[in-house]
Amino acid sequence: MAPPALSDILNSSSPSPPSSPGLSLTHRRRSSSVMTTAPESDELTHSDSGHDQTQSLKRPAEDLDQFADALSRNVRLKTSQKDELKQFVLLSEAQQQVWLAAQLIKVVDVLNTLEAPDTIYQIPTTMERRIELYTYLVLVSPTTSVYVMNAGGPLSLILDHMETVPSWGLTPEVKADKAKFDVVCSRIRNRLTHRRNEMKTMIRDSLDTPWTDIVALCHQILAMGDRVVVTLKVSLQMVAWVAFLRAVYRDHMGPDKKVDKYWRLVDTQLKEVRDTTNGDTKKLSRFFAKVLTHDREAYGNPSIDDLELTSPGAFDDPPQRR
Numbered sequence: 544m545a546p547p548a549l550s551d552i553l554n555s556s557s558p559s560p561p562s563s564p565g566l567s568l569t570h571r572r573r574s575s576s577v578m579t580t581a582p583e584s585d586e587l588t589h590s591d592s593g594h595d596q597t598q599s600l601k602r603p604a605e606d607l608d609q610f611a612d613a614l615s616r617n618v619r620l621k622t623s624q625k626d627e628l629k630q631f632v633l634l635s636e637a638q639q640q641v642w643l644a645a646q647l648i649k650v651v652d653v654l655n656t657l658e659a660p661d662t663i664y665q666i667p668t669t670m671e672r673r674i675e676l677y678t679y680l681v682l683v684s685p686t687t688s689v690y691v692m693n694a695g696g697p698l699s700l701i702l703d704h705m706e707t708v709p710s711w712g713l714t715p716e717v718k719a720d721k722a723k724f725d726v727v728c729s730r731i732r733n734r735l736t737h738r739r740n741e742m743k744t745m746i747r748d749s750l751d752t753p754w755t756d757i758v759a760l761c762h763q764i765l766a767m768g769d770r771v772v773v774t775l776k777v778s779l780q781m782v783a784w785v786a787f788l789r790a791v792y793r794d795h796m797g798p799d800k801k802v803d804k805y806w807r808l809v810d811t812q813l814k815e816v817r818d819t820t821n822g823d824t825k826k827l828s829r830f831f832a833k834v835l836t837h838d839r840e841a842y843g844n845p846s847i848d849d850l851e852l853t854s855p856g857a858f859d860d861p862p863q864r865r
Contacts, residue, residue, distance in 0.1 A: 756843030
């Protein structure tokens with residue numbers, strides 16, 4: 544039960560708690576002494592002035608009221624809280640103790656209803672290593688068809704692949720535990736976001752004068768994975784893909800263009816390419832070959848004769864650093 548409001552206590556008709564026996568005895572002795580002593584004439588002369596006594600009783604109450612106002616301002620109490628404090632100072636000492644005890648009981652009651660949060664799930668080292676690896680490989684793979692959209696996007700691809708090997712940590716039990724699974728998904732999303740931002744920055748900077756040729760840009764992007772992958776080579780397939788990513792940035796994110804959400808633009812452009820070519824492999828190859836040709840003409844013409852034809856898939860697991 545909540546403690547009574549201060550206004551209820553103030554307006555209560557119940558008597559204040561009785562004084563202690565010791566105080567009552569002293570009071571009776573003093574009263575007896577006063578009654579057996581005749582008042583002096585001077586005392587009678589001044590006793591008819593009740594005004595001074597009333598003023599002396601009012602001053603402490605007024606001082607407390609002013610103090611409550613000042614304190615309320617200092618600690619920035621709300622108006623309702625200030626009013627409650629001003630009512631509190633008018634209570635007797637015994638009433639204040641009872642009110643404080645009731646408030647303390649209520650606080651303890653509230654604290655007992657609170658539940659300690661579960662310990663945050665710690666991602667195992669093996670799973671963390673796989674997350675680092677696949678958030679890198681998925682984004683640098685020329686076969687990636689979606690970068691940020693949920694359906695078939697990097698997050699779902701990585702989760703699906705990690706589920707195939709429970710020893711990496713993504714067991715059926717972890718997936719069934721919402722709190723743990725949310726931690727895993729959040730970690731993957733964060734790493735994907737970080738790596739996408741790295742790639743976008745590299746693509747943006749490559750358009751500054753002097754321009755970075757497409758092969759050098761690909762080497763910069765692959766260097767993001769130096770911590771997790773021993774070797775991953777630039778391929779002809781990759782330079783054409785990165786040339787497409789750079790073309791999207793140039794066309795939509797230039798200095799005079801304020802379009803946001805670069806990777807969503809990439810997803811939209813990729814879908815448009817697939818729809819226009821009807822997914823025909825030869826038409827797609829010709830399209831990306833033209834994009835690469837225009838890039839080399841504009842930003843430098845590095846040799847591509849010695850490049851391997853294709854890159855490994857995102858989940859082909861190249862040699863990892865230990």
